[in-house]
Amino acid sequence: MGWDYDGHDGGAQSPAARIASGAVGIVVAAGLAILVLRPELMPWRDAGDTSPLGAETERPSAAPSQEAFPDLPTLREPFKGSPALRWADGAAGIELPAAKATGWMSKAQVADALKKSKEFLVAANLDPAVIKGGKPAAALALVDPKQPDVLADLEKSLTAPTEENDPTSLFSRFDPKDVRQAGTVVKTRGRMTVEAGRGEDAGAVLIRADYTFVYPLVKSAPGSDEVTRTIVRRTVVFGLSDPEEFEVTKGRLAIWEWNANVGNSACDRNDGFLHPQFDSDLAADPDAEPAGPEEDPYDRSKDLDQLSQECGTVSRT
Template structure:
């Protein structure tokens, strides 16, 4: 008798007819789900005329053979990664961002009066007793004639001097800045790399040699001090040099004298308040083209002021009749910054 496992007509030609050779083929779930032909459902067959009982499935290439859960997970991972890259690169407020460009360092020296602060003798001419050598406002800045340097043209130096004059005027001579807490005029002339430091100094001033508003501006607390005259007397010079082939260096060293009185009392006696201000300003070629500057260092001497007064937000004049001698400073007192200095105010010579 023949083998009962063989078909009645015998084994197909060219084959053994044994099922063992097909046992290695496994039709698992992924194989079945990846099939391109899918039978129509009973509802689909009832809903309309279909020329055939099957429909084609949309293929997704290599992804078509993956389980749906795996495809969904892959899409979630890709979207999350794309979002992380986008927000990480495009956000303008990333923590830890360091402002570019040189940053300002500043210090202020209080000058205490040797006795009571004298009132001016003629309120209509508060500067009448001032020594010779001072001029009104920008006329006293003493800017030199522009001349070419080794790596900067005469035109570039002229534009740098013009920007320096605009900053000196906006930051120390404009009544709105000095007595009304206006800060935008000076800020507009500072490079973008320093504007963050500038804004922090104005918003939250502190005596740390980095964030004193008075390192950038000459200003008085409008609730305490008013100008008795809009005129500011100025004497000083501006010198021009090069730091290197790409940096122009200007040093502005001026003494400024203000007539001040208590705020809200137009008939109160006026007195003089003096500020020596030495600024080191730097310009790169690009800064000159945009009319911006970097302030690298500021040293301010101001008086009459009481020793130990916090001048980070505003300069604090002692007004007519007030007195405050130089207080002793103990080297063992670590509650005060070591850089805080105090001197005795001398005469305002030109």
């Protein structure tokens, strides 16, 4: 399950059942035909390229290809069977474009703003303490306190989350009572661009970030070894205005817009945490599988506003 956010509102996705990989081969023994699982005898199974992908420099034209029978993730290989296997690890996946003078900002100022934008994304989505449910203090420290209401609303969302003001719209947080990370790696892919504002945004420089983060998770209960993944795609627009012309704090970021689509997180829980679902949950309670439009959380070819805003299903995790 998951949520789409446009600032503070959204829809959702939920996980589809997964099938263990393998192929049916025939072995004759003692005159009997015995069915055995033989992956190498499955000609239609495409194990796929596992080499690292280059940086994403523009919007992809299509979703990553899907295997007919993807491998299941394990504690040792939590990204097995996922396109994210080829993605960069953590902050290495947030590659910055070359800085150049834009609008009112010099090349050096743009470079500094890009650096701070990356710092925000890392603090909001990759900080192990935040992923474990902690407060994203480092991310909040980068937000301009002079931006009306935004910082106060974010602080309030962390102490008193609601459906309309949920911190997971901007921060990746899981309840440590329920789940923990499987390993220490979060896979990351996306891109960042810089442009001079136009129309009502004229006079500002806009940094647009569009990244997907893949979190492998296991239940917190001792001995748990079933791995699932939650996939979070976020777009954030940082607006930078000239401090000589506008009342802004030099060196801080103004967040003008943020959106998120979350694959595999409960639709109906608004307690400030993401709540992934496991296959064993569905086996124990088949009614927990929601109906709704199916989407691929790894598909980065569409704008977030093109995706369904209602609770639905994901085609893979």
